[in-house]
Amino acid sequence: MPSQRFSIVVVGDGAVGKSAMTLRFLRDQFHDEYDPTIEDSYCKHVEVDGQEYTLDITDTAGQEEYRGHWNDKFMRAGDGFICVYSIASMGSFQELVGFRNQIWRAKESEEVPIVIAANKSDLEQEREVESATGEEFAKLSNAFYIETSAKTGFNINEMMIELVREIVRSRQREGYADMQDSPYYHEQYGGHGFVEEPQAHLPPTKGYMKNTTPAGPLNNEEVETEESRFCCCSIM
Numbered sequence: 001m002p003s004q005r006f007s008i009v010v011v012g013d014g015a016v017g018k019s020a021m022t023l024r025f026l027r028d029q030f031h032d033e034y035d036p037t038i039e040d041s042y043c044k045h046v047e048v049d050g051q052e053y054t055l056d057i058t059d060t061a062g063q064e065e066y067r068g069h070w071n072d073k074f075m076r077a078g079d080g081f082i083c084v085y086s087i088a089s090m091g092s093f094q095e096l097v098g099f100r101n102q103i104w105r106a107k108e109s110e111e112v113p114i115v116i117a118a119n120k121s122d123l124e125q126e127r128e129v130e131s132a133t134g135e136e137f138a139k140l141s142n143a144f145y146i147e148t149s150a151k152t153g154f155n156i157n158e159m160m161i162e163l164v165r166e167i168v169r170s171r172q173r174e175g176y177a178d179m180q181d182s183p184y185y186h187e188q189y190g191g192h193g194f195v196e197e198p199q200a201h202l203p204p205t206k207g208y209m210k211n212t213t214p215a216g217p218l219n220n221e222e223v224e225t226e227e228s229r230f231c232c233c234s235i236m
Helices: 018-027 064-069 072-076 090-107 121-126 131-140 156-181 183-189
Strands: 004-012 039-048 051-060 080-086 114-119 144-147 219-224 229-235
Touching: 004 018, 004 090, 004 156, 018 039, 018 051, 018 080, 018 156, 039 156, 051 156, 072 090, 080 090, 080 156, 090 114, 090 131, 114 131, 114 156, 131 144, 144 156
Parallel strands: 004 051, 004 080, 039 229, 080 114, 114 144
Antiparallel strands: 039 051, 219 229
């Protein structure tokens, strides 16, 4: 089966580690220096549950003064979203409500593939946001919750894998809904729903993921452009 292409958008307040998470996923590298991002775009090839995917990843601005560079039209192009906050910052967690609502507004739906990433799990001694609080917000947002650390690599690969699974399920649900609306469906079944909804052969989702062994290093090949840093890599 040919590779499917998904657009992934990473959002969250400034200094929560969005760029560090993205670079850890792409290159298995971590940088301590904080440099406010305006917008960076990358590409990565992955294999999830035996299927190949190409991920176009956009790392967005967290600082409020830069957020004007992206809007609802930009959000509409996303297939899945990673909403990031720091467990050591209650303020960054509270900002997620605005980001989530913007996604829902742009997609005109509250059923959107979203992963809530509680980053900086290595700062447990400085924790301001309890796991249960983040998990409850994810539940209310119809999202998958996971704790991560860009510094150690904890759950970074798993975060992306779960988002890919969410996108696959979302597309299957949309395909089933389109089938129900088709003239053929109504002609054959009278719109009475005699056809069962297809089920993806994927692990259950909308869950809570905290204690997962981080995956190993990634192989990658990087290309620089004037507009953005662009990286195409592969993980098997």
